[in-house]
Amino acid sequence: MRITGSFICIAFLYVIIVVSVLYRTFKDKIKKPFWKRLIFAISMFVAIAAVGVAGYAYFGLGSYAQQFITLATAMACFCIPYTVLDYNLGQCLFISGIVKCYADDVALIATVFYYLISDHIPEYYMEFPAWPVILTAVVSFPLIRLFFSKLMRPALDCSGFLSSWFFAWLLPFFSSVMYALYMQPVFTDITDFPGREFIFVPFLWVVLTFSSYIILLASLIGQSKATKLEEELHISDLQINAQQKQLEHFQDYIEGTAKARHDMRHHMVVLQGYADKKDYKGMEEYLCDCISRLDKKSSGIYSGNSAMDSLLSHYRQLADEEKIRMGIQVDAEESFVVTDTDICIILGNLLENAYEACARQTEGARYITVKIHQSGSVLIILVENSYSGIVRKKDGVFLSAKAKNRKGIGLESVLDVTKKYNGIPKVEYDGKIFRVSLLLNGNRK
Numbered sequence: 001m002r003i004t005g006s007f008i009c010i011a012f013l014y015v016i017i018v019v020s021v022l023y024r025t026f027k028d029k030i031k032k033p034f035w036k037r038l039i040f041a042i043s044m045f046v047a048i049a050a051v052g053v054a055g056y057a058y059f060g061l062g063s064y065a066q067q068f069i070t071l072a073t074a075m076a077c078f079c080i081p082y083t084v085l086d087y088n089l090g091q092c093l094f095i096s097g098i099v100k101c102y103a104d105d106v107a108l109i110a111t112v113f114y115y116l117i118s119d120h121i122p123e124y125y126m127e128f129p130a131w132p133v134i135l136t137a138v139v140s141f142p143l144i145r146l147f148f149s150k151l152m153r154p155a156l157d158c159s160g161f162l163s164s165w166f167f168a169w170l171l172p173f174f175s176s177v178m179y180a181l182y183m184q185p186v187f188t189d190i191t192d193f194p195g196r197e198f199i200f201v202p203f204l205w206v207v208l209t210f211s212s213y214i215i216l217l218a219s220l221i222g223q224s225k226a227t228k229l230e231e232e233l234h235i236s237d238l239q240i241n242a243q244q245k246q247l248e249h250f251q252d253y254i255e256g257t258a259k260a261r262h263d264m265r266h267h268m269v270v271l272q273g274y275a276d277k278k279d280y281k282g283m284e285e286y287l288c289d290c291i292s293r294l295d296k297k298s299s300g301i302y303s304g305n306s307a308m309d310s311l312l313s314h315y316r317q318l319a320d321e322e323k324i325r326m327g328i329q330v331d332a333e334e335s336f337v338v339t340d341t342d343i344c345i346i347l348g349n350l351l352e353n354a355y356e357a358c359a360r361q362t363e364g365a366r367y368i369t370v371k372i373h374q375s376g377s378v379l380i381i382l383v384e385n386s387y388s389g390i391v392r393k394k395d396g397v398f399l400s401a402k403a404k405n406r407k408g409i410g411l412e413s414v415l416d417v418t419k420k421y422n423g424i425p426k427v428e429y430d431g432k433i434f435r436v437s438l439l440l441n442g443n444r445k
Contacts, residue, residue: 009130011049014103017137017144018045022081022099025148029086041084048073078173090165091156097172098152101209102144104179108202110136111187116199147210155217159224161412168216175209231413232341235348303330303372307340308347312370315351324358325367332374337442342417346381349410350436354385357434361388364432377442384435391429398427414438 019042031037052073077100082092110132115121122128159165186194187202194201274283302312312328319326336343351370358366364386371382391398398411411427414436418425421440428435 006128006130010107010128010133011052013130013133013137014106015046015049017106017141018099018103021102021141021144021148022095024145025153026085026095030084031086037084041080044080045077048077087156088160088165090167090169091160093169094165094172095152095156097169097176098148098213100176101172101179101213102140104176104184105206105209106133106136106140108179108183108187109140109206112199112202116196147214151214151217155220155224159220162220162224162227164220164223168220171212171216172209175212179205228413228416231349231410232345235344302328303332305332305336305340305343307344308336308372311344311347311351315355315368318355319358319368322355322359323366324355325365327367327369329370330372332372332379336374337377337379338417338421338440342420345417346414346438347383349414350381350383353410354383354434357385357387361386363388379438379440379442381438381440382435384433386432387429387434388432391434411436 023038055072078093078096081087081095082089085092085095087095111121111128113136114129114132183202183205270286271283274280274286302309308330312330316326316328318324338346347370351368354368358368367386369382369384371380373380415425417423418438418440421442423438423440426435426437428437
């Protein structure tokens, strides 16, 4: 069968549409090196499209050749996004499935339009004119662009930690299979075309498939929001408990301070005795002992920010109970460049992960180190802890140690807050030490 210019034009149009939609939606998610991966993806897609066109020309569209070529080219394209985009495998397969379904729907609706106008379809698809496909693509392009930018991209970005993506891609995948086995051969073959009485079926197919995708993506966004809200409530409860304990600690400290002031006269008498005896060394030791008792750090005041101090004091107490050595160093103003809510999400999750890792540790010295430094509008947070065992990671996402194959929500929340402040996160681990460093910019997005 001869390859016509019209068929080449249609195939080229599909390539342009797919590349345009994906690039405009995901250009900031392309892995480095940017241009090498982009050129590789486009080249692979063009090559697969060319092989598909050649397959149609060689085998024709009779029997099962059409379905087989459609499925084979679809499978070949499915993994291209995974080599290019910074998403997990399930998300990339879902993107590929949606693109494939959209390309199929353009061909299907274009065929129906041509039939309604001319009352027939070409005997061979190679002879199908390009104008119905161009018209359908032009009309539908803003809709698919809106679908990708306003629904799919937000869903992908906010729910990457959900395990649901490992199953979500099956929906567009099976839609493609059903299209290849039923819709395509029936509505593109002149001998099997059902006629005008069933002309509503292709439109119903498009509406139902994309409605299911919209519902699925909306549910994933809702599930993500619910999970993150649950995590924030957990941090809020933790902060309330920490503040209650800190309040009790402050009360004890106030009572101790009042007692110390009451006893000040006795201290003066003792110091006068050291002075009369010219025992300056004894005086120095006594003064050091008094000062250490009045050290503000012993009261749980690390920064002057009540939200931060509450969490630090809470985990300091938990660490002391578990005999975990904990070092805290805060060099910042009372007014932080991030909100109290965001600082609590960051510290609450990082300290909880560090404490639980140390609590599970079976060998070696256990410790947690917290360093916080603010300079101008830049806040640097470092949380380092010892651990033993294996850090589990899949598709670039850390897995929870509490539940098998569940993604770690806490660290994901920390990374989300970091993005909010145009921050730079860095996670390092070597089998003994786990370190999270965050650089946050007060001039947030």
